[in-house]
Amino acid sequence: MATRAVSGPRLDIPTSQLPTLPGVPMSEPFHAIPSFYGTETPLRFEADVHDCEVIGRIPSELEGTLYRAGPDTQFPTLAADNIVNGDGMVSSFDFRDGHVAFKCRYVKTERFLKERAARGRLYGKYRNQHTDAAETHGTDRDNTGNTTAFFHAGRLLALREDSYPHQIDPDTLETLPKWDFAGQLKGMSLTAHPKIDPVTGEWWSYGFYCRGTLDADMALQVIDAKGKVVREEFFQSPYAGLAHDFGVTREHVIFAVMPLTTDAARIAAGGDFYAYDPDLPSLWGIMRRDATVDTIRWFKLHECVSGHIMNAYTDGDMVHIDATISKGSAFPFFNDVHGNKVDPAQGIPLVTRLSFDLSSAEDKVTRTPFPGAMGEMPRCDPRYAMAAYRWGFIKTRNGIGRLDWKTRELAEHVIPGGSSQEPVFVPRRADSAEGDGFLLSLVNKPAEGCAELYVLDAQHMEAPPLARVRLPFKQPMAFHGNFVPRAERP
Template sequence: MGAFPQSIHFIGTNTPRRVEMSVRNLEVEGEIPAEIEGAFFRAVPDNAHVPMFGDDIALNADGMVARFNFRAGAVDYDIKYVETERYLAEKEARRALFGKYRNPFTDDPSVEGKDRTLANTTPVWHGGRLFMTKEDGRGYEINPHTLETAGKWDYYGALKSETFTAHPRIDDETGEMFFFGYEAGGLCSLDVAYGIADKDGNLTSEQWFDQPYCSTIHDFCITEKYAIFPIFPTTADLERIKDGGAHWAHEQDRESWVGIMPRYGKVDEMRWFKGPKGVSAFHFVNAYDDGDLVHMDVCLSDTNAFSFMREAGGIEREQQDIRGALTRWTFDMSKPGDSFESRDMGPPGDLPRLPDHAQGRNYRRAWYLSMNPEGGPPMPGGPVGANFNAIVRIEPGNGRITMMGVPPGAGVSEPVYVPSSDPEQGGWLMSVVDQPNGPDPANYLSELWIIPADDVEKGPVAKVKLNMPLRSQVHGTWVNRAKLEDSKLKG
């Protein structure tokens, strides 16, 4: 191709920006709370080259790691490409060499056997190291001070899985990281690797098991006693991929499953529960133990939220017709059988955020993105083609829900949570808000909003102005100053 396609994956907040930059002393409207010291890292897919195929998608863009760096009330912004094996090969060739999303059979022959991962989904901080991750490969370590790429991370050769999730779970009390990789043994394999790394970043356990069918396991949960693996019917087929087709196709008539095993146990202790047909969820708020009960809170929809995955399965549904809710699934581990209970908890949405200390434990509140019906038509862009326009705060114990909307036509990205040292102050949310700057969907201005976490309806106490548009992020993470200064890689 000679130019970027004009599909939803390349317009609006998905417009390719392709710029590495550093900007010091960003303009601030309002006052940044003095205790906010550290860095907000963001994973930003952005094509370095025009794609090989016109039906390419936003998730197939090169990974960039972005950083808002807070120090003594000043904010700097930096963004760099993650120098994956794939990125470097294409940089040298000055063109795209890798073909369709997660389909190596569509690549240029010159890159056969090279690592295809884009490291474009989630920045992960653990054991004094920063990683950029995408679930189709291993993570890449990033220097948190310079954003330079240090290289692929495999726990000094100890990790056997070929893949590493973009959604590990870190127990704030023990410091351990629990993670998995699916298609761990290769393309379309049933292999899932379940791993644990200690607080210092050493791999202490890796066990493999088979999932019921080859599905996209994007996220999982832990509790104090269990590890939970939800399986939804968006499936891979090797023959379809070899024929140049889609890696993923959603099967609306296929059942979902949930596997639960002791988090420090053996994979042969896995117990499988049968879920409803055709449902889908990419992200989970949290899970926790309640006696013999295990509660897991799911951003559930009645079909796959990604149109390209639905269409590959022959499902014709408009985005606005998809139904869902924040849903609680409850499993009684004391009873035999494979059934569980389900109840709706809150409005539909996705990209949830939880305070770190509540991971795997009964939690008081959480936040996620949703749609404000009074916000007008959604801003085009993002992984599903339409951006969210509201942040919802929910208290699962009493069902209380509050919401912060953004201006009409604007979009809001997944927030991060920044804890407060003041017990009377419930911490802060940070989220990038994109606001239209004229009729052209590619013309908008991005700001970073700082919002009181327990008073989201009051709106931001500070706005960090970029005075330019940023491409949509996927996920982000907050790292405080003390952790940054104690990092394994130095500036």
């Protein structure tokens, strides 16, 4: 009998027992795919833990809900699949009177429901309809809602950068209809990295590939505090690349396009949607907030690939952007344009300040790395978004890091034997000083087969957690989330 040997713990599976569907490549077991190994192996279940075990004490000021979104593929993955292609899972940690309740639910997208009905994998590679089963033709194949759980104007939304968001019930986490802003939004996509103006309550956004083609169409979008689309302007990037995150200051908008490009022929042949082109520069398009998109000035930076942006602010003619920057591709699951694996060492991100001099006729940009700040998933105190600020936070290799932009010192909460996820900052009170509050970060503990939500005092990173909210199972990577105070919930 023919068998297939896979990496990781030995598991020989008869090929006759592996699922096959017409037009779909043969699936692999979950743990054969690097993106789905160890703590990232999908759970494939929804759960409720009504009263979580709490080690320590929940601060009395912490009242509200942490919402998170990430991928959790419900059926076996394809060979060389990547974690970004997983089904959306929204989870919540609800803090109430010192107790914490956990809940997680799949985002019941058209794609999810169609595969569940078929009891098998129907959709192929990330953003490549040419690898799908025939019966999926014409369905919404990419909208998995797996990137960000975001709350605005009374709505909880599961965001994915190539699609409209799905509405999620903030109490039950059950999936509600997709949200196109009551027909107000004309573009077909909006970013999964929204920026909220803490002064006006506006939601600043953009869409890429927003007309449904592989052209470099982009759109600037602004939604007011009540959820009404008040601005949507279309333009084109100099090339069609990856635009995963962007920056907004009190005076400017910064569009960031990375040199991971699309190619119709490659996609039609079953290849990856993106491929890294090391010969192309990254693009940084800057415009004033009160100007129109035809005034965008595009700066070009070589050997400068950004995954995520911590914050941005304007100081006179200088626009500062603090981002995770690597020399090469920060997305190792996409090959280069020649079909070769990218060098992961070139993709190690370091938090770096890019300072753009708008007074210079040349592309004058200063790069200032933050010493030792290797990590990802950067955040700041949301009350200081779009303005000059002091404190930033990242997921590091060893735990959770706090950056002091005033002293350029990195403080780290080290987690031996554990791996942290995105840290979310929650102010102690609405009027607390910047950085006075709590950091919430999910930590997997492989040796114990469980996960714990750490609650840290952001000003005492070296101290033990104030509380550890323990789950009796691990938690695959949730990309991004947000904390909603009790008073802001409907």
